[in-house]
Amino acid sequence: MMQEPQIPEREFERFVAEHRRLIGKICYLYAACESDFDDLYQEVLINLWRGFPGFAGRSRPSSWVWRVALNTCITCYRRERRRTRFVPLAEGFATADEEPDRHERVQELQTRIERLDPIEKALVMLWLDETPYDEIAAITGLTRNNVASKLHRIRLKLREQTQR
DSSP: OOOOOOOOHHHHHHHHHHTHHHHHHHHHHHOSSHHHHHHHHHHHHHHHHHHGGGOOSSSOHHHHHHHHHHHHHHHHHHHHOOOOSOOOHHHHTOOTTOOTTHHHHHHHHHHHHHTSOHHHHHHHHHHHTTOOHHHHHHHHTOOHHHHHHHHHHHHHHHHHHHHO
């Protein structure tokens, strides 16, 4: 029986603490309710724990977290296919210094994003996070040109939803 490599728990806890918001944001995007969020978050942590010893640092840690969290959430989404309502995106992006109408704008954006397929959602969230196209390509496994093309089409689709 093969033993898993030992990971210093404190190192992993520090790593997760540094990327807590990012993990939460991705899980919020794919969660149908609060309990789904908790389950997704736990699944992501398990997958991060399993992959942590093999993370060689060839990419930025946040890129690796994006990829693991995104793959985990999409896999769970496909497995469950029971999205009836969403955890408000506004909760995931809440800040103390919000503008009065920001909450409404974020809710409108959430409504539009909910209509996208899982890959489109991921691309939009990475783009909203101001992630460079090359890094989005590395995270998603798409080419840079494909990322640019898909994001262009997604932006057109979101604008189209506004005009309806």
